[in-house]
Amino acid sequence: MAETKEVATRPADALQPAQSARPEVVLRPAADIFEDDEGITLQLDVPGASKERLTLQVNRDRLDVEAEARIEMPTDIEALYADVRSTHYQRTFALSSELDADKIDASLKDGVLTLRIPKRSEVRPRRIEVRTS
Amino acid sequence: MFGSLTGFDGGLFDELRRLQEEVDNLFDQWPAITGVRSISPGTFPALNVGATPDRFEVYLFAAGLDPRKLELSIQQNLLTVAGKRELPVNERASYYRRERFAGEFRRVITLPEDADPDRVEARYRDGVLHISVQRKESAKPRTIALN
Known part of the structure; x- marks a missing residue:
């Protein structure tokens, strides 16, 4: 029967390249980034990742996103073809000071991670009314 | 590599070289099959x-797919997965990066000859579509008794 295992930490796994002195292969998730009046939204594709295996870290102006894909695989599997050779996602973003990194809202659905970073309220654009006399 | 075409911000050549090494290694280690498709x-x-x-x-x-909109078919040993990923565009926002794939896709996978098209299962979880295809009994190795 299939059993759950963490592919990245099992060098013997058939779908992984053999472990060597080279650093572990890291997948850089594709990202969409957009900004509106309230803040910035990042969306990243991290298929296979679950909430429990997701780490978000903010250090000054750096946002580190790490996730681990967990895929159920039979133990006796042999690789025939592989586009994906790691289960470790990692990507770092530089934030800017007008963003309120303490208020990041993160959600994960079907392998898509959405991060919403609001702007500090004092820097949100204000509409300026033009008075006519 | 998975994902982005706009790939590498820094250390482009290092990254490419590393990737090349990886691919070379891969072919050394596995009998990787490159199908015509x-x-x-x-x-x-x-x-x-x-x-x-x-x-x-x-x-x-x-x-980020809607599994109900996925089209899966198998003809003998030819497995086809087709679908569409719709990414809603926020009209009020300005975009800095759009690396994620949007639109229609189709991938055809040539399985070995002994794939059984009548026994296929598929499930979608955490953004991974897993399709399991049974192998035909007749193709399994059998022990032959010596008289």
């Missing part, structure tokens, strides 16, 4: 195919 890396969705004595296991790394 295979597509270049970076195509959405990325996929891995593995075999056990009983089954072929296909994993498609396709985040």
